[in-house]
Amino acid sequence: MSAPSWGRRLLRTCAALLPLVGTAAYGGSAHAAGLAGPDARDVVLVGNSQSGTVSFLDARTFANLGTFDVIPDLQQRLDQMDLIQRTGYAIVKQVEGGDRFVDDVALSPDGRTMYVSRGNLDDTVAYDLATHRQLWRTRLDGFHADHAALSPDGTRWVVSATTANEAQVLDTATGAVVGSFPTGSYPHQNDFTPDGKYVYNSSIGVVSMPQALEFLKGSFQLTKVDAATLKVVKTWSFPHGIRPNVLAADGTTFYTQESYLNGFVRYDLDSARTTATVTMPFSPAGHALAPDSYPKNSAHHGLALSGDQSLLCDVGTIDDYTAVVSTADLSTVGRVDYPTGSLPYWAVAGGQGGRYCFVSLSQADQVSVVDLGTAREVARVPVGVFPQRERLAQLPQSVLDSLSAQG
Incomplete structure (x- = not known):
């Protein structure tokens, strides 16, 4: 490669990562019913970010059924990085507080193929679960692969290319990028509508900047996109980074946590206005923590709706608790407290029609299972190192038998 080409690439790298360099110190998926077979189990996939594995939990018994290594090619990937990629990898790793190898995960409708966005490796891969063979690997634009979503029919895989400020759409059969769409600054969560x-x-904005410079973090935007054409249908602007969120079955009631907010908001998409802001209590440890020490600006990070839409599972990340909130009047009906420093960091509702809230306790390497009906913890399951994203899926027994021992 010529020197001018390297120079241009280096300039693009610096432009993408400049906000990180300057402030680094401040720091259920849908599936087609029955495709997985009559012997399929409802499972919860747990992405263990630091260990680079995915744990499979039985959604009914909560047992850890086994684990899958998604970075067997780690050294090969590191060895293949050029100077620009190594620079981006090093800076993102610093900002993330270490390696984050599993950002998001999903299973194909038949339960036989697993798709993973591999965070700091800035790529996404597909594995045949039965043979453990990597089917394809695709590197994304920018330097970080973030949240992802699988289309209900299993043909498209959408991944946020964080530092590139776009979401890229891949063909799940080949791993080819078939399109992309623009987003707000630092795109984060992706969700398909059930149809x-x-x-x-x-989008969450540049999380490495301190709270005092929030006006420089970029646009905090919710973007609605036509899945067939990838054309933007509508956008909504928010005053703060849009954290874990969930859209109710009515298609207009939007619940979301926001950067620095100890709680969540209810937002009406039709009228484009916040209809309620719910401030949750601080724990002593959370109250003592300065906003610039919140993990990636998140006070609360994890939100899920029960199957009947009557209850919200609100995860108090800095406060080490999970609150169960009634959607009727937004009152707290119960709370599960965890040991200080557990860092609860994501939630998904599943099992028995969405009766349970599965909460990843990142610093404890465990998943807490909360019965939403009683607001009590019914299980605590050991998983891998630094669990974060959790997704629902169905797993055929034949594939389950190929998993390694739990971890």
Whole structure:
């Protein structure tokens, strides 16, 4: 490669990563019913970010059924990085507080193929679960692969290319990038509507900047995209980074946590206005923590709706608790407290029609299972190192038998 080409690439790298360099110190998926077979189990996939594995939990018994290594090619990937990629990898690793190898995960509708966005490796891969063979690997634009979503029919895989400020769409059969769409600054969560017609993407802004410079973090935007054409249908602007969120079955009631907010908001997409802001209590440890020490600006990070839409599972990340909140009047009906420093960091509702809230306790290497009906913890399951994202899926027994011992 010529010197001018290297120079241009280096300039692009610096432009993408400049906000990180300057402030680094401040720091259920849908599936087609029955495709997995009559012997399929409802499972919760747990992405163990630091260990680079995915744990499979039985959604009914909560047992850890086994684990899958998603970075067997780690050294090969590191060895293949050029100077620009190594620079980006090193800076993102510093900002993330270490390696984050599993950002998001999903299973194909038949339960036989697993798709993973591999965070700091800035790529996404597909594995045949039965043979453990890597089917394809695709590197994304920018330097970090973030949240992802699988289309209900299993043909499209949407991944946020964080530092590139876009979401990229891949063909799940080949791993080829078939399109992309613009987002707000630092795109984060992606969600398909149940009918597969639309994708919602939310952005969090440049999280490495301190709270005092929030006006420089970029646009905090919810983007609605036509899944067939990848054209932006509508956007909504928020005053703060849009954290974990969930859209109610009515298609207009939007619940979301926001950067620095100890709680969540209810937002009406039709009228484009916040209809309620719910401030949750601080724990002593959370109250003592300065906002610039919140993990990636998140006070609360983890939000899920029960199957009947009557209850919200609100995860108090800095406060080490999970609160169960009634959607009728937004009152707290119960709370599960964890040991200080557990860092609860994500939530998904599943098992028995969405009766349970599965909460990843990142610093404890465990998943807490909360019965939403009683607001009590019914299980605590050991998983891998630094669990974060959790997704629902169905797993055939034949594939389950190929998993390694739990971890």
